[in-house]
Amino acid sequence: MSAWNPALSSPNQAIICSPKIAALTIKQSKNPMFVMGSLLNVIPEEIAEYAIKIAKLKHMTVVSTGGSNIMLSKLNFKPHYNIGAVELINHLKDSNWNGFCGKGNYDLICFIGVPYYIGSQGLSTLKNFAPHLKTITLCKFMHPNADLSYPNMSYDGWVIYLSKLVEYME
Amino acid sequence: MSAWNPALSSPNQAIICSPKIAALTIKQSKNPMFVMGSLLNVIPEEIAEYAIKIAKLKHMTVVSTGGSNIMLSKLNFKPHYNIGAVELINHLKDSNWNGFCGKGNYDLICFIGVPYYIGSQGLSTLKNFAPHLKTITLCKFMHPNADLSYPNMSYDGWVIYLSKLVEYME
Amino acid sequence: MFRVDGYKSKNVSIKGLKMDFKKINLDTEHTNTNYPPSKNKKVSVDYSKLREWDFKLLSYFKPFYAPLCNLCCLCTYGKCDLSKNKKGGCGINLEKQQARIVLLACCIGASTHAAHARHIVDHILEENPNLKIDYGNAINIVAPLSTTITGITPKTADDLDKILVYVEREITNLLAATHTGQEGSYLDFESKALHAGMIDNLALEIAELAQINYYNLHKGEPNTPLIDIGLGVIDDQKPIILCIGHNIAPGVEIIDYIDDMDLSEDIEVCGLCCTAIDISRYSKESKIVGPISRQLMFIKSGIPDIVVLDEQCIRADILELCAEQNIPIIATSDKCSLGLIEMTSKDENIIIHELLSNKHKGALIKDMAKVGKVAVGLALLLKKNQKPKQEHRNIDISELINGCTECEWCNRVCPAMLPIKEAFVLGKNGDLSGFSALYGMCVGCGKCMGECERELPIIDIIRIASKDKIASERFKIRAGRGPIQDIEIRKVGAPIVLGDIPGVIVLAGCSNYHNGENEIALITEEFLKRGYIVVAAGCVAMDIGLYMDKDGKTLYEKFSGDFDKGGLLNVGPCVANAHAIGSAIKIANIFAKIPLENNFTNVADYILNRVGACVIAWGAMSQKAVAIATGANRWGIPAVVGPHSSKYRRLYLGESELREITDKRTNEKVKCEPAPLHLIYCAESMNECMAMVAKSCIRPNDTPKGRLIKLTHYVDIYKKYYGCLPDDLHLYIRNEREIPYEDKKEILKFLKEKEWNPRNAPNEPSIL
Amino acid sequence: MFRVDGYKSKNVSIKGLKMDFKKINLDTEHTNTNYPPSKNKKVSVDYSKLREWDFKLLSYFKPFYAPLCNLCCLCTYGKCDLSKNKKGGCGINLEKQQARIVLLACCIGASTHAAHARHIVDHILEENPNLKIDYGNAINIVAPLSTTITGITPKTADDLDKILVYVEREITNLLAATHTGQEGSYLDFESKALHAGMIDNLALEIAELAQINYYNLHKGEPNTPLIDIGLGVIDDQKPIILCIGHNIAPGVEIIDYIDDMDLSEDIEVCGLCCTAIDISRYSKESKIVGPISRQLMFIKSGIPDIVVLDEQCIRADILELCAEQNIPIIATSDKCSLGLIEMTSKDENIIIHELLSNKHKGALIKDMAKVGKVAVGLALLLKKNQKPKQEHRNIDISELINGCTECEWCNRVCPAMLPIKEAFVLGKNGDLSGFSALYGMCVGCGKCMGECERELPIIDIIRIASKDKIASERFKIRAGRGPIQDIEIRKVGAPIVLGDIPGVIVLAGCSNYHNGENEIALITEEFLKRGYIVVAAGCVAMDIGLYMDKDGKTLYEKFSGDFDKGGLLNVGPCVANAHAIGSAIKIANIFAKIPLENNFTNVADYILNRVGACVIAWGAMSQKAVAIATGANRWGIPAVVGPHSSKYRRLYLGESELREITDKRTNEKVKCEPAPLHLIYCAESMNECMAMVAKSCIRPNDTPKGRLIKLTHYVDIYKKYYGCLPDDLHLYIRNEREIPYEDKKEILKFLKEKEWNPRNAPNEPSIL
Incomplete structure (x- = not known):
């Protein structure tokens, strides 16, 4: 499976993961973060609903970027922080960062809904300069710069992957 | 399997092939060429011997580049042509080239013994600008810019791959 | 060209007056005696000082x-894989390589503007070497950038030349x-990128x-005429000459010749x-087709009769595209031949x-x-001869649409990730709304067509x-x-100080x-309504x-x-x-009386800490754009860019906490809000851009009243988005x-949570 | 600096004479009155003419x-995948992109030489603006490139400046x-690359x-002194100042100061x-460590006490490398700070x-x-203080060697594909010959170490x-x-015409x-022995x-x-x-009396068709090298490069068949051998290089005698390799x-097979 835009290929590509592996990865993490991007505002609500469910199941630190708080608050969910995606990546790449709660940096960063290109670039920063953490994307498009990524999927396939992930997390 | 030098990765990589597939590919070709590069002069003789065997089995047009004729003539084999690897590639990329025998361009170009970097570049030319032909490399190192390539191997592995290819060709 | 065919008043009677401004010296009285000759x-x-x-x-x-x-593929040690910040054969690592590539992009951008300026300046030196350089009586500070950077206020074409010689020297040095095996520090690469940016800005001026x-x-003049813009304004019953690029020179001659021949x-x-x-x-009669995103579509429509190119922002396949439509090309520049x-x-x-005979695709x-x-003569003849218009100007698209295999590769390579395949799916049912929805969204790059296994002319279908x-x-x-x-x-002094004008926003890119x-x-x-x-x-x-509000009016x-x-x-x-x-520099000079000559650092420090200006480059694509923005950064002006601009690969980020700066009056270190927060920032969405821009207009020296109003907008915008x-x-x-009054209660609660304490504003904020 | 402490002959007695040539005008009599001031x-x-x-x-x-x-990743439309010659978002395809990248490389190369020249020229303008420019009485044609390209023969520093201003203008324009969205034709990209190459050559001059x-x-002077070269010639009992780069300026001052202080x-x-x-x-007392390939190893040896950098060919990690060895760095250039x-x-x-106190890694x-x-003072003090030498200068390597996991990644990333793993395998058995065999083979890039999972200092082990x-x-x-x-x-006129000197070979890169x-x-x-x-x-x-023949002598x-x-x-x-x-140009001028001023085309045409010169750039790595070679190409001088140089991605290939050129005397088209066959060619092996170079010295205007001898060498070399x-x-x-006599029979048979027929040589071969 190649990147959504094949030009984004590089020597180290993400491992494609199934909902099961994703669930396992999230479960095994000690201090995971879930980044919910601005696309949540413009895609069907159910995606945000799944994201919230997943975050709640593992008590992940939820960070809203790019204004996704609009959708999240519509769904009565209050993210832990609102911050720019780039600003967040800038913190994450610093292994000495204390995290939002002063408990230190996170070990797994889970992404959904960040626009593909800027998401890909942020993941590139982490892949190349943040060996201390792992990234996983639950987006509809394969993200070569993540450590683990869902494959490219249709919308319906995506919903199935997300629902299965919720199942495995439960 | 990635390129010998992983930096040479690109969106379209060669398909790794087994001796069997290589044999099949060569057998099925209508007007194949075998390019024997200068490394034949500096690696053990047996490699050139295998190459000559393969070429004879399919009556391939054999082209010697970079001075490999020294080794070939030592083995009493006279290649059809001596020409520079780059000059050859320059001909091959022209779909209207008449070939060395005036029978038109070749459909399969088989490589062995061309130094990796210049070989890789020549293959890049063919991959990108010569859609009318197929390339296969029987070298010790995986060539991402070929259509079909042997994997990266130890010397012993290589000899086995070559001997098997001869078997399948017979 | 200025032309009066006939005019008669009490005292004056004019007939057939023609003035070619290119040839005339308007020796207006020089009032800007502030600057040494x-x-x-x-x-x-x-x-060294700039560094x-x-x-x-x-x-x-x-x-x-x-x-x-x-990867790095610039020398033959390579290709080198630098991923995970590994070093290449020359010792460079991925971080330094990014800085190096940004410097390269800034050099390319600056060279492009410099070469553009060079073309015009050399032309002047040849045609009218005594031309006086000024902007009339209303403008004393003619060349704020030149004056600040070089100490020279150009008054003649020779002065322009001299500054360009400096620009070219610097670009050469920076490119080197x-x-x-040259620079080995990302910080010095960045200093050079900032320098290239400033040099770029100088070339612009x-x-x-x-x-x-x-x-x-x-x-x-504030009230210049309103000009027609849009694909709909082009009258295709007339011969159409389309000029593409960035250099006015050929366009002017076309217009002048049309005027001369009375052909307007x-x-x-x-x-x-x-x-x-x-x-x-x-010329206010000329029309604007649109920005770069319309180029491919307009050429492929076959509407233009002749295309005249100058330089920059021209599709690399323009010759093939025009040849397909039988449109002859006139190239006019060394840079695009x-x-x-x-x-x-x-x-x-x-x-x-020769061009009529189709022997050449262009000249x-x-x-x-x-x-x-040539352009005018040819256009008239081509129209007269009614060159065979391409069929597919009004092609039957339903058949084409049905040819789509729904492989989805169009979507995969679309830079804007538009739902092209989905438009085809709809289209197969006779519903073209999917395609028309793409119009205005599509950036006009044409990659979808290159990837289409059926070679469908997707842009034409749209x-x-x-x-x-x-x-x-x-x-x-x-x-x-x-x-x-x-x-x-x-005039804007007081309203800016009082926050009535909460900021100056610069749209670029x-x-x-x-x-x-x-x-x-x-x-x-959003920002205009708020008085920015x-x-x-x-x-x-x-x-x-290209946007109309609810009342059917453009902004x-x-x-x-x-x-x-x-x-x-x-x-x-x-x-x-x-x-x-320049306007930010002028604010520094006019309000604070900061002298400009050779005073870059103080001017930039002033702008950074006191002028609430912010660049938005929402669609920045080119190396020119990155050079312009990087230059603005060196002048102390922050920039917010769109998501695609993350591919420029470098941002300058500040930290979201109180920062220590200097109060120049007391020469003490003081804690101060991070304003501006970032120097160049990439926003993920329009929502984020809105808030970031509002925040980026805040400055340490805001008056309480000014800060109140800026924060009112910031909070209001943040809540909205x-x-x-x-x-x-x-x-x-x-x-x-x-x-802010509106949300005072909520904010007070928030401040308490944050254990907020009041603090004093610095008198003269500075980072020097 | 020229210095005579004491000298006494019959008529002259000198004591303590010091002459600083930098400050002296050697106003030698100007005999080159051929050129207008x-x-x-x-x-x-x-x-246009050059194009x-x-x-x-x-x-x-x-x-x-x-x-x-x-791929192309230069703008934010991208990254675009251009493979299979697809178009990117700006309309460029893979072919044009290659030409564009080559142009970029040539611009970078040219800018580097231009910036180098600029540094020295500006220094002269400041220190000794009246310096006369000449090469003494034996050289009338002082500046063959400048004269031919610009019509100007520089006589003063101002002239040099003026030409550099032109160089900088052209580089800026070319980079643009x-x-x-600028150039859209691979041919025009190539014309510009050739122009950038020529501009580069001009900057060299x-x-x-x-x-x-x-x-x-x-x-x-033909008989300059023999200088010590090699890692073995450095006396590490003395304080060692190592200069790295390309610009003589700091080195001269170090030597002068040492002389002044009597510290040599x-x-x-x-x-x-x-x-x-x-x-x-x-200074003939200075020593040469070696080429760029020795840099990493020599620094890591810890032998230098202080490193002085100027510009170019400096490892990007030099600061980290020196810091590891406690070697302070003095950087001296804007380009490498x-x-x-x-x-x-x-x-x-x-x-x-400050540098002694270790507060900074350098200045x-x-x-x-x-x-x-500073360099001299510091070196003396550092040596006196016996700074702690790094342990691993004489580290126990056997333990290190045993740490190798034999993952083979060192081999995979080695640009020269050396058998590093194999050396480790041998080394584990106590046999270090595998490693010592790598010495002289290794290009010193250090990628193996970056990839090693055990972080083994492979270069130190070697x-x-x-x-x-x-x-x-x-x-x-x-x-x-x-x-x-x-x-x-x-003097070489006759022997070249008669083939006694079969060619002029230029080693570059x-x-x-x-x-x-x-x-x-x-x-x-091989070529020296044959009289080239x-x-x-x-x-x-x-x-x-660095090579000794069987007699223990260097070439x-x-x-x-x-x-x-x-x-x-x-x-x-x-x-x-x-x-x-320049020597090729001089041949055109001296033999054929071709005037040089503003006469590029005719001079290049002469060289291409009549001067049997060939460049070999066997290890070309940098953008400078590609600029130099491309410039040589425009002058009509062919080049043969090594296998790695295929990564420059563009060659100029001729066809191996009779080609039609012009006989200028008769102005007729004539069939002629393809000589030179290629303009720039990449050989796969030394064998191929030998033959191609011999062939590349053949020219259409060879005399029969000359051709006979050239062919004798060509055939002899071909048979050998x-x-x-x-x-x-x-x-x-x-x-x-x-x-050729030797193989006449065999050749006659071959000619018959080829249905060869004799033909006349053109009188005045030309491609114009």
Whole structure:
């Protein structure tokens, strides 16, 4: 499976993961973060609903970027922080960062809904300069710069992957 | 399997092939060429011997580049042509080239013994600008810019791959 | 060319007056005696001092790298895989490589503007070497960038030349640093990128000084005429000459020749990209097709009869595209010669004949006057001969649509990730709305077509499906006004200090939007309504002209062209970005009496800490755009870019906490809000952009009243686009008086949670 | 600095004479009155005419592209995948993109040489603006490139400046063409690359004219002193100052200060890369460590006490490397400042103190005189204080070797594909021969170490395993002589015409060899023995000095330094390549009386068709190298490069068949052998290089005698390295008299098979 835009290929590509592996990865993490991007505002609500469910199941630190708080608050969910995606990546790449709660940096960063290109670039920063953490994307498009990524999927396939992930997390 | 030098990765990589597939590919070709590069002069003789065997089995047009004729003539084999690897590639990329025998361009170009970097570049030319032909490399190192390539191997592995290819060709 | 056929008043009677401004010296009285006359000495600037400033700046705004490519293929040690910050064969690692590539991009951008300026300046030196350089009586500070950087205020073409010689020397030197085995520190690469950016900005100013004076374009008039813009405004019953690029020279000659021949009623001259803005500064009859994103579609429509190219922002496949439509090309520049035969020294009629005979796809003609004659003559003849129009101008698209295999590769390579396949799926059921929805969203790159296994002309399908939309694409844009007047700067002093004008927003960059061209208009509208001044240049000035509000008015029709509260200024083409940066410099000089000559550091420090200006480059695509923005950064002006601009691979990020700066009056270190927070920042969405821009107009020296109003907008915008209070609000409130009224209760609660304490504002904030 | 402490002869007694040539005007009598005095006008060159030449050239030698990367990541439309020649978002396809990247590389290369020249010229303008520019009485044609290209023969520093201003203008303009959306034809990209190459060559000449005159370096003396070269010649009992780079300025000041202080016995000054060659032109006591391939190893050895950097060919990780060894760095250039604090304006003693205190890893000092004082003072103090030498200078490597996991990743990333893992396997059995075999093969890039999962210091292991080899690395190189004398050119007239000298071979480029540095020495030896003239410059001049023949002599000891049969000339550093190209121009002028002023096309046409010169750039690595070679190509000089240079991604290939050219005397089209066959060609192996170079010295205007001898060498070499007759021999034989005697029978048979027929040679071959 190649990147959504094949030009984004590089020597180290993400491992494609199934909902099961994703669930396992999230479960095994000690201090995971879930980044919910601005696309949540413009895609069907159910995606945000799944994201919230997943975050709640593992008590992940939820960070809203790019204004996704609009959708999240519509769904009565209050993210832990609102911050720019780039600003967040800038913190994450610093292994000495204390995290939002002063408990230190996170070990797994889970992404959904960040626009593909800027998401890909942020993941590139982490892949190349943040060996201390792992990234996983639950987006509809394969993200070569993540450590683990869902494959490219249709919308319906995506919903199935997300629902299965919720199942495995439960 | 990635390129010998992983930096040479690109969106379209060669398909790794087994001796069997290589044999099949060569057998099925209508007007194949075998390019024997200068490394034949500096690696053990047996490699050139295998190459000559393969070429004879399919009556391939054999082209010697970079001075490999020294080794070939030592083995009493006279290649059809001596020409520079780059000059050859320059001909091959022209779909209207008449070939060395005036029978038109070749459909399969088989490589062995061309130094990796210049070989890789020549293959890049063919991959990108010569859609009318197929390339296969029987070298010790995986060539991402070929259509079909042997994997990266130890010397012993290589000899086995070559001997098997001869078997399948017979 | 100025022309009066007949005029009669009580005292004057004029008949057949023609004035060619290119040839006339308007020796207006020089009032700007502030600046010493330029000497014959070489321009010399102390880079060491600038580097010191850069290092200061970079200590607050740290480079942030997002590699777009992990490899380096610039030398034969390579290709090297630098991923995970490994070193290549020359010892460079991925971080340094990013900085190096940014420097390279800035050099390319700066060289492009410099070469553009060089073309015009050399032309002046040849045609009218005694041309005086000024902007008339309303503008004393003629060349704020030149004066500040070099100490020289150019008054003659020779002065322009001299500064350009400096620019070219610096670009050469900077480019040399990108060579394998030269610079070895990302910080020094960044200092050089900032230098290249500043040099770029300087080149912009020189280009504008040259062309405005030589072609007598608007010199700061706020109320320039409204010009037609949009694919719908082109009258295809007339012969159509389309100019593409950034250099006004050929366009002017075409217009002059048409005027000379009295053909203005008979020929349509239109432009694409900055050249369009430029010729609309020269002749209000010219029309603007649109920004770069319309190029592919308009050419493929077959509407233009002849295409005249100058330089920059021209598709690399323009020759093939035009040949497909039987449109002859006239190339006019060394920088874009397309392999065409040079015909500069041939007779016009012979050239016309050769092009008519279809023997050549086009010609290279570097004599601009000849270009004018050939283009006009050829257009008339081509129209007369009714060259065979391509079939697919009104092709039956339903069959094409049914050919789609739904492989989805169009979607995969679309830079804007548009739902093209989905449009085909709808289209197969006879519903073309999917395609017409793509119009205005599509950036016009054509990659979808290159990838299509059926080679479907997707861009044509979109065009034909959007016929009605295109026919009604008739908008207005105010012609480029050029510089800001000194008096305008003086007038906004009080309202800026009191927050009545909460900031100056500079719109720059190209049309590579990730979510359609409307977003930038919505952003503009939001800030105009709030009383910010918005200064636009280049493609983005056109893009916001392609939007109509609920009342059916474009923003240009709705908001005035004054540099004043709620003013929307089109200053001109890309090179006119110099005026936007210049306005910030002028504020420093006019309000704070900071001398400009050779005083870059103090001026930039002033702007950084006191001038609430912010660049938005929402669709920045090119190396020019990154050079302009990086230059603005060095001047202390922050920039917010769109998501695609993350691919420029470097940002300058500040930290969201109180920062220590200097109070110059007391010379003490003081804690201060992080304002501006970042020097260049990439926003993920329009929502984020809105909030970040509002925040980026805050400055340490805001008066309490000014801060109150800026924060009111910030909070209001944040709530609108995020649905909550900003998490960093406490950093920007210095005392209770600055808390926005509307949400005071909520904010007070928030401040308590954050254990906020009031603090004093620095008297004279500085990072020096 | 020239110094005589005491001298007494019959008539003269000198004591304590010191002459600082930098400050003296050697107003030698000007005999070159052929050239008009330069006027105050700008330099102006007609690019249109040059473009016409390029298109002619490219019609014979077609661009051949081998993409090293299929992607484009230069703008935010991207990244675009151009593979299979697809188009990117801006409309560019893979073919055009290759041409564009080559242009970019040539611009970077040219800018680097131009910036280098600029540094020296500006320094002269400041220190000694009245310096006369000449090469003494033996050289009338002082500036063949400048004269031919610009019509100006520089006589003063101002002239040099003026030409540089032109160079900088052109580079800026050319770089602008690489911007997204500018040039759209691969042919025009190539024309611009050729132009950038020529501009690069011009910059080389300016740099040489400036530094040779200012520092009074050798002005064409054939018998310059033999200089020590090799890691073994460095005396590590003395304080060692190592200069790295390409710019002589700091090295000169160090040597002068040492002289002034009478310290030459107490301090070792040595150089790496072109700076080494340069300082050996200034002082015959200085020593040369070696070419760029020795840099990493020598630094990691910890032997230097202080490292002084100027510019170019410096590892990007030099600061980290030196810090690991506690070696302070003095950076001296804007182009390589390494993020160091600038201390130019500080007192020397304070700088020395700060560097001693280890507070900084180094300092940036742009005042060269101060650099000299600080470097010397610091070196003495460091040695006195016996700074703690790094442990692993004589580390126990067996333990390290045993740490190897044999993952083989070292092999995978090695640019030369060396058997590193295999050396470890041997080493584990106590056999270090695998490692010592790598010495001299390794290009010193260090990628193996970056990839090693055990972080083994492979380069150190190689060094320690090669201790004996290194200790005996004591070779000789003839100091750079500078230009070729006019009289030398005159003297070779007859032997060249008669084939006694079958060709002039120019060795250029870097040390990125695919099969060890010895091959280039073997190539050189082969041609020297056959009576070719070999002119070397830069790293390659050093590489051939690192080889000893069976008699234990270096080629420099064995062959004379005359520009004559079998002469081996070290003309100097990389920029001295100008002299090699200049010699071809001088041949055109002196033999054929072709006027040079503004006569590029005719001179290049003459060289292409009549001067049997060929460049070999066997280890070309950098953008400078590609610029130099591309420039040589435009002058009509073919080049053969090594396998790695295929990664430059573009060659110019001719067709191996009779080609139609013009006989200028009759103005008729005539069929003629393809000579030179290619304009730039990449050979796969040393064998191929040998044959291709011999063939590339053939020219259409060879006399029958000359052709006979050239073919004799070609056939002899071909048989030696291919074991058979060349397949294309029939193309080069015009009549039976030209058939080599030795193999006449075999050849006659071959000719018959090929249905060969004799033909006439053109009288005045030309492609114009």
